[in-house]
Amino acid sequence: MLKFFADRGGTFTDIVAVTNNQGIIERISKHPERFLIVPLPNQEWIIVYKLLSENPEQYQDAAIQGIRDILGLGSNELIATEVIEVVKMGTTVATNALLExxxxxxxxxxxxxxxxxxxxxxxxxxxxxxxxxxxxxxxxxxxxxxxxxxxxxxxxxxxxxxxxxxxxxxxxxxxxxxxxxxxxxxxxxxxxxxxxxxxxxxxxxxxxxxxxxxxxxxxxxxxxxxxxxxxxxxxPILRRYVNQVASQLPGVRLMFMKSDGGLVAAEQFQGKDSILSGPAGGIVGAVQTSKRAGFELVITFDMGGTSTDVAHFKGEYERQLESEIAGARMRVPVLAINTIAAGGGSILFFDSSSYRVGPESAGSNPGPACYRRGGPLAVTDANVMLGKIHPQYFPSVFGIDGNLLLDKDIVVQKFTQLSQDIATVTGNTRTPEQVAAGFIAIAVENMANAIKKISLQRGYDVTQYVLCCFGGAGGQVACLIANTLGMKKIFLHPYAGVLSAYGMGLADVRALREKGVEQPLTSALIPQLQQVMESLVTQARTELSHYEDSSEQQVIRKLNLKYEGTNSILTVDFTSNVTVMRENFETEHKYRYGFIQLEKSLIVESASVEVIQKMDTPEESLITRTRPLDELPKSVEIVRMFAAEQWHDTPVYRREDLQPEDTISGPAIIVEKISTIVVEPDWKARLTERNHLILQFKN
Incomplete structure (x- = not known):
């Protein structure tokens, strides 16, 4: 049987499949340039696959095409749905409809x-x-x-x-x-x-x-x-997309990721719950894998082709009740994600006086200049120019037919021309690689500022956190982001390049219910709140009633509190002890705003209940060391990389060649089939037995 987890991003669609089908593994193992195969401890394998989200000459829907490619089907063959157990997806369909x-x-x-x-x-x-x-x-x-x-x-x-x-x-x-x-x-x-x-x-x-x-x-x-x-x-537009996918997968259990980080059956997926569907999968993946690695304080950093999403985690998912996206206000619980228009596809501009990065994106069609579709210079091109991306280690999915490597020659040509144009206008003579590095510095600053908004500006000391980097482009700038923020440790999962898709497989089914209260918090109100909570639990469990194994359910009860006469709501755990809830509220209020108002009574704005249905999630395989501890990994080649204002002879390592306790000192490049990790000169990388890559600042 097969389980598919898919995330359709603005540039790439990522597919992660879990299967015990030996025949499928034998067939796709003949195409190592397209698929990554990882054995699991329970006689299953994980298959990782990446394809462009938009390729109208080749296919109509990237997620369905990814499933077809893994199954080895031609364009006219029907999908054998009896071998598919479940498909879990995140989609940007509703988000794009709102933006456009x-x-x-x-x-x-x-x-x-x-x-x-x-x-x-x-x-x-x-x-x-x-x-x-x-x-x-x-x-x-x-x-x-x-x-x-x-x-x-x-x-x-x-x-x-x-x-x-x-x-x-x-x-x-x-x-x-x-x-x-x-x-x-x-x-x-x-x-x-x-x-x-x-x-x-x-x-x-x-x-x-x-x-x-x-x-x-x-x-x-x-x-x-x-x-x-x-x-x-x-x-309606979401329903049409769901029906379109379901028509290709008749009889298959189809689930979608909601903006609050929980899965829901396709027939219950609504527009209000879909705005952050894709990014939510990334947060779930980052949090769950970071916890498996032993990290509890996490800044998630998801850099894709079109945008970058960042979030803060300190023991539980942070949600916000009110949000505004593309001018549309909403009041539904969504994961607290800060998104900026900065990604690998962000277009580079010189406006006669300054460098600018984005917010416009080249997307996947035409994509950056190196994608061989006539696109403009973008952040990805800058990394190609700096020697941080090398075409031979990137998937061959570019060009009109989707089978060519990245085009480095056009990148060098365009940056050379751009540096000449800048010199003509400003008199400032800079080499093409210095121009590219300048654009990267601006992009890094923009992304670091996004992290500051969800951490430093709210009183959190990011130097105590691990930076969980993922997304197709995250590993290319991870060290630069950490340097800007003063962070000392970076965590990179082996599926970091497709972690949003992998997160779909790590997520649980969640049902949230809320009810307005608007009454003062007193001991006399507790019985009424308990009745409200039980009613909400019943409603949530009704939604989850058709899922198996209901004994694995977890119930979380919360109150949204505020001072009388204010609108600033803080969420606390519900207990029958009013004093404890007030103390928890005041602790958070003092931490968040720097003061408390003892003379004011507390108002219960609303009560909320979250019922979590635990799902089976993929296991992580452990790897063992077979080389002596004093034997270092061998690099596959030495390349030239521009970092810290100079060129470096830089070894390139394949991640699959690394073994537990291997330590690599920067500058270095670690290549995977789905992403590239740049170890800057002042950083070092270490592999753990779980195949987790930990980057640490040398000093």
Whole structure:
């Protein structure tokens, strides 16, 4: 049987397969240039495969094509689904639709008098000194004001005018809109009116109906409404993609990664849960592998082709309840990930006065200049120019036919021309490699600043953390990032180049449920909170009821607390002891903001429950040393690498040739089939028995 874990990124799609099928292993082992095969202790193998996310001349969907390639199928052969046990995926389909504003047409149904409430929002000014405020475009196309109202205590002030709503819905339906978002005042507590209108929309024929008390059952009309509109906008396009994948894999158990770091069955995957689907897999993979390696304080650093994602881990996944992506506000629990537009495909510019890196990306088509598709200079090209990437150690997946090596000649040609252009404009004569190093320094600074936002700016001392580097481009800049931040240790898993895909296989199924409370935290409130918690646990377990082995479930109960009169929410573990919860809140508040307010009472904004269904995860194989301890690994060749403002004769090692306790002193390059690791001159690398690579600062 086969298990597939897939992550579709902006540039590459990564596939990790686990199988006990000897025939498949024998067949693909004949193509070592395309596949990485690793034996596991339990008579299984892991297969690692990487292909371009966009290659329209070769295939329509990269994830499905990856599965077909591993199974050895031709373009017209059907996938033998009986040999596939499960497919777990992360996808950027919904994220891209949001970024490009290509979701479905949406009608907003809202309480009369609040037609412009979501457009007005909270009147935030991201750039406080901007003289011209450019509001983000709204995701909904039309607004229907519904003449209905409850007051804050649940008294019905005005019932729904059924006939009028029918007419208005039919008129919108006749314009071709098939998706609607229903958002009424106080419906987080009093659902009846939303349920009535939901029923009417179903009868008329709307195919996507997002109802606010189901999507985001918390108070505050604007944030609840924003989340509901995002769900209505993205779920249809997500559903079409899921159906497209499912049609290629009939009868196969298909699961997707949610933004909160948990897996969910394909039929339960919703737009609001999909925005960070791919990056969440990377965080899960980084955290779980780091814990296996013995690290509990982790900064995750995922550098791919299009973007870089960073996150902070200190014993548990950090989530944020409110987030804004591409101008769309949402209030759903998502992993706290800071994303910047800096990756291997980030385009390099010289604007007559300064170097700039990104945010525009060359993607996978055309990709960087070295991809042989006529692309512009990008970060990957700079590393080729510096001798940190060598074409012979990179997969042969480039060019129109997807079978060529990287093109170093075009990179040298373009950087030579760029250095001449810079000299002409500025009079500053710099060699092509110095120009490339300058661009890399800017990219590194941008990425280090992203890490500072989730660590130093929140009071965490990053020098006490390990930097878990992954993504196809992470190993190329790992030492430079650590140098900038003063970090002393870097962790690189053997599957670091595809860790987002591997993370899908390490993730558990998770069901989160929330309910607004908005009452002072007192001992008298505890019985009510316990009832709320039990109700939420029941709801979450119902969602997980069709998964096997329910005895392996773990339940986590949390409260979101704030000082009375404030909006700054902090999350604490729920206990029956009010004093303990207050102490935990004040400890975190003091750590986060530098002060506490003893005179103020605490308000329970909401209660949340997370039920975790443990899943079978791949084991990690141990490797043994067969060479004497005093015998060093042999390099495969000596290359030239530009680092620290000079060229170095640099040995190249294959990772599969390294053995436990081997130590390599930089400068050095360690090559894998799926990524390249650059050991800068002031660093050294050591391999552990788990095949983990630990990079440490020499001093």
């Amino acid at each position: 504003r290509k979701g479905d047409r949406v009608a907003l149904l809202i309480t009369k008098g609040f037609k412009d409430a979501l457009r007005i929002g909270y009147q935030n000014r991201p750039d406080i000194f901007a003289r011209q405020i450019i509001l983000p475009t709204m995701l909904y196309e039309q607004v229907i004001e519904i003449d209905e109202r409850y007051d804050a205590d649940g008294k019905e002030l005005m019932p729904v005018n059924i006939e009028q709503v029918k007419q208005d819905l039919q008129a919108v339906y006749n314009t071709g809109i098939r998706s609607c978002a229903i958002v009424f005042m106080h419906s987080d507590r009093y659902h009846h009116h939303e349920q009535q209108v939901d029923q009417l929309a179903q009868e008329i024929g709307f195919t996507q109906i997002s109802v606010s008390h189901q999507v985001s059952p918390l108070m505050k009309l604007v944030s609840r409404g924003d989340t509901t509109v995002v769900d209505a906008y993205l779920t």
